[in-house]
Amino acid sequence: MASKPRVPAVEGWFTLGETPHLIGAQCRKCQTYFFPKTVTMCSNPSCDSADFDEVELSRTGRIWSYTQNCYAPPQPYVSPEPFEPYTVAAVELSHEKMVVLGQMPRDVDPEGLEAGTEVELVVGTLYEDDQSEYLMWNWKPVEA
Numbered sequence: 001m002a003s004k005p006r007v008p009a010v011e012g013w014f015t016l017g018e019t020p021h022l023i024g025a026q027c028r029k030c031q032t033y034f035f036p037k038t039v040t041m042c043s044n045p046s047c048d049s050a051d052f053d054e055v056e057l058s059r060t061g062r063i064w065s066y067t068q069n070c071y072a073p074p075q076p077y078v079s080p081e082p083f084e085p086y087t088v089a090a091v092e093l094s095h096e097k098m099v100v101l102g103q104m105p106r107d108v109d110p111e112g113l114e115a116g117t118e119v120e121l122v123v124g125t126l127y128e129d130d131q132s133e134y135l136m137w138n139w140k141p142v143e144a
């Protein structure tokens with residue numbers, strides 16, 4: 001049987017491939033970063049720019065906070081059925097210093113995590129149906 005096409009679960013939020021990146025936006029005037037990139041006005045109170053460049057964000061960061069999610073998340077996150085608890089991490093990107101939420105791979109034991117744990121962006125299967133495999137970014141602890 002041919003393998004199913006692998007497609008992003010949310011279009012335009014991250015790149016695929018060997019070294020996936022989140023796709024963000026950067027204000028041309030004050031350099032503030034945004035994620036996701038769908039921003040219309042800069043949120044910096046001292047900046048009135050509406051011009052942004054699309055940028056690839058850092059692939060690495062450190063856990064700022066994390067939690068075990070025991071409930072199915074809201075859109076655009078789609079959970080496989082039946083629902084299984086998983087870990088969600090808020091990660092401070094190493095360069096941009098902005099915090100981006102993401103699920104962690106299901107084999108990650110939250111007991112082994114702590115604030116400051118270094119993670120990297122990987123792409124994992126969020127769910128699949130008869131047509132395709134749907135992919136989502138995950139924060140995966142960097143092997144020491």
Ligand SMILES: [Zn+2]
Pocket residue numbers: 027028029030031032042043044047048049
């Ligand atoms: Zn700005």
